[in-house]
Amino acid sequence: MCGIAGAFRWPDGKAVTDRLTDVLAHRGPDGAGRYDHPVGDGQVHLGHRRLAVVDLSGTGAQPMVSDGLALTYNGELYNAPELRRELASHGVRFRGTSDTEVLLEAWRRWGTDCLPRLRGMFAFGIFDERTQDLVLVRDQLGVKPLFLARRDGGLVFASELKALAAAAGGALQVDHAALVASLLYYWVPDSRCALRGAEKLPPGTWLRCRPDGRVERGRYWNLKDVAAEGRERALAGDVPDLAAVVAESTRRHLLSDVPVATFLSGGLDSSYLTALAARDRPGISAYTIGFRPEDARFEAMPDDLRHARQVAARFGVDLHEIEIAPNVLDLLERMTYHLDEPIGDPAAINTFLICEAARRAGVKVMLSGMGADELFAGYRKHLANVLALRYQRVPGPLRRGLSAAVDRLPVASSRRGYRSVRFAKRFLSFAELSEEAAFRRSYTMYDRGELLALIDPDLAGTVDDVLTEHADVYGDNDLDDFVNRMCLADARMFLPGLNLAYTDRSSMAASTEVRVPYVDVEVVRAAFAVPGNRKIVGRQGKAVLKEAAVPVLPREIAYRPKGLFSAPLRAWMSRDLAPLVREVVHDGVLVGSGFLRRDALERMVAEDARGQRDFSKHLWHVLTLEYWYRDAMRGCGGPLGRRIGNAEEFG
Secondary structure, three states: EEEEEEOOOOOOHHHHHHHHHHHHHHHHEEEEEEEEEEEEEEEEEEEEEEEEOOOOOOOOOEEEEEEOOOEEEEEEOHHHHHHHHHHOOOOOOOOOHHHHHHHHHHHHHHHHHHHHHHHHEEEEEEEEOOOHHHHHHHEOOOOOEEEEEEEEOEEEEEEHHHHHHHHHOOEEEEEEHHHHHHHHHHOOOOOOOOOOEEEEOOOEEEEOOOOOOEEEEEEEOOHHHHHHHHHHHHHHHOOOOHHHHHHHHHHHHHHOOOOEEOOOOOOOOOOOOHHHHHHHOOOEEEEEEEEEHHHHHOOOOOOOOHHHHHHHHHHOOEEEEEEOOOOOHHHHHHHHHHHOOOOOOOOOHHHHHHHHHHHHOOOOOOEEEEEEEEHOOOOOOHHHHHHHHHHOOOOOHHHHHHHHHHHHHHOEOOEOOHHHHHHHHHHHOOOOOOOOHHHHHHHHOOOHHHHHHHHHHHHHOOOHHHHHHHHHHOOOOOOOOOHHHHHHHHHHHHHHHHHHHHHHHHHHOOOEEEEEEOOOOHHHHHHHOOOOOHEEEOEEEOHHHHHOOOOOOOOOOOOOOOOOOOOHHHHHHHHHHHHHHHHHHHHHHHHOOOEHHHHHHHHHHOOOOOOOOHHHHHHHHEEEEEHHHHHHHHOOOOOOOOOOOOOOHHH
């Protein structure tokens, strides 16, 4: 895992690339490299920051230059051994053992045709001195990020948006639509970027820059097609051996020349991976988190530590327990910087603190259970949406009476929260909506009316654009399986937009590589070959994955209720962060600019304080958005709605 950057036919490209690379130093503390070459009337510059994981010698250093090709690459190829053998059979002679060299030689032999053959997580830029083309590539599922900005036939790119912002010299502006989307989702969809003039290279695609300024784009992998192929497999009775596929992916993800550890929450996903990893790496380390007892009680959080200890003892795992009693205010500011865009999921803090502890212990690589919930329908929202279809058959008078009764119940007292009431109120907020609208409302922060009441009225059209985009993505498939339609939408939006984004930024802030064995092209193919009625069975989500895990895990671990890789937000918001909430509501820059409406925020705070509704997550995200925008103002110097610098320079 590394940080990559570069400039192609860009004014002062050398200094810009130096700046880009310097900002990414946390992603690669083990080494730095640069490459320059003429391109037409300009130059190409490639930069790299190295986190040495495979082939720790100098033969793995980057940018890697060989016989007219120059590569700067971030990621891991888990099928590098097979590709190496195939290339060697064609006469390729390798200098070292890195997957970087395998990728470079695969590109030399097959060009873009090599991309569907790659199994891993990656983002890279490769320059051909003969054609003078620069090609940028992002992996199939969006595990690794790649940001870019274009101007007058030139381009700059980097692993993180903050690097582009730092190198742009004030030439980017805040994108209002992206901020509205962030309020809705509590993250910025991968199709949007918080700074206008920059963009994210979409997963499964490449972009080619020609020396004459032309730009070409191509797609080499399409999740929609994979889901359709899975449907055909299911109809033909070609049911995958899921246990074998997950075990093989886990084994490949252990490929490393440095120590590997795992996240272990005590839930199904992380416990299954940890157990499989312990087979290949006896005594492997695992990291788990707990919270201050008073915070956990207030939030009514389950006792995950007990289950993590049980798994560790069963499989001989060296378990490290981290109690999170953080300086929340300090962490909020630090994480807002590292996350690049306004992301309101406190799980980012957990990831950072675990990776930071692991790094101090000498661990550079962690395995995470990320992705299993999206692919196998493991979130509460998946089951809730299935139950909503049944609920709609309940007679109307009964539904109205139940809704009125639940609405009167408090979500918390002064001493503790009531999770079951929170879940019931959430369920009733979408249970009678149409399929797409219900699914969206089941995991987003606001309905249309609430969002319109929160923001500048001039942005009403933007709200409709964001909602339409969700409807378009959700409906863009040929699946006749409700559960798999939800899984496909999650894999296209929720996974790259939120979970993979915060995992990458939080882990790399601690100079640690996180690998995600469930977010593997072969696991994804297998997941969409499983019918939805095997993913949700009765009231059990992820049923097929639980079946696969039972021969390995204790049954009480495999079938325990879904845990939360989250944080005690209600406790933090009512105690640690209460003064900051008041400050942001009354004197914040977003309220002062008119982007957020003070009266709407005051109502949220009042209802939350009375225990009438749980707005802790909403208010946490308002704080992250406020801190993100303060950073943007300091960096670029202007109020929301005013151009930041010379915006035309970036498009």
